[in-house]
Amino acid sequence: MSGYEIQEKHHSIVFNILTLSAKFINHSDRTNSVHLHGSYSRAPFDGWADDVTEVGQYKDYYYPNAQNARTLWYHDHAIEHTAENAYMGQAGFYIMHDEQELAIPGLPQGDYDIPMALTSKRYNNDGSLWSPEKNGEDKNLFGDIVHVNGQPWPYFKVEPRKYRLRFLNAAISRSWELYFESAAKAKIPMKVRPYSFVASAPSLVPVRITTSETLF
Numbered sequence: 001m002s003g004y005e006i007q008e009k010h011h012s013i014v015f016n017i018l019t020l021s022a023k024f025i026n027h028s029d030r031t032n033s034v035h036l037h038g039s040y041s042r043a044p045f046d047g048w049a050d051d052v053t054e055v056g057q058y059k060d061y062y063y064p065n066a067q068n069a070r071t072l073w074y075h076d077h078a079i080e081h082t083a084e085n086a087y088m089g090q091a092g093f094y095i096m097h098d099e100q101e102l103a104i105p106g107l108p109q110g111d112y113d114i115p116m117a118l119t120s121k122r123y124n125n126d127g128s129l130w131s132p133e134k135n136g137e138d139k140n141l142f143g144d145i146v147h148v149n150g151q152p153w154p155y156f157k158v159e160p161r162k163y164r165l166r167f168l169n170a171a172i173s174r175s176w177e178l179y180f181e182s183a184a185k186a187k188i189p190m191k192v193r194p195y196s197f198v199a200s201a202p203s204l205v206p207v208r209i210t211t212s213e214t215l216f
């Protein structure tokens, strides 16, 4: 079999079997446009700001899934209320794997590959989410309650082994400085637990980088 035939076979697997179609039905009270951030979707399915689905209507999106392994995310992108809709939770991960990634020795997979979407929210005294729209805030929203995957200040029990953590900054205004505190922090200065940085937004990095903090 020539290299060309292998290439062709590979393409038929990617495009004919893995193309994803997703039907979005707008049950909300405002327009919406689903943007799959980082995907090279065709223009009609990119979810650009003016390509909105009206309330009560639906749209079928087609995603080729033909990029290599990477961490994508989707969020509302409708003009004039993208930030509000993302803040209220219209955002999520879209993770792509490929054979090369799954064959990397020592790279944790499955239950040990943990996506963590970071946001920061603000609450009213009655426990409801503070609305930027109702409060006339259209510039910044930092928020003092950190959410991970929609949960405020969550706790995650881990096994004593290696994990892969995927961090997404889905906050409206806040940026993050991430590091591991040592259990013996009385003796060791903070930010000293090194870890391997293996991937950025577009894909895996060619060489693992050892660091002790990430800003993004």
Ligand SMILES: [Cu+2]
Binding pocket: 035, 037, 075
């Ligand atoms: Cu985006």
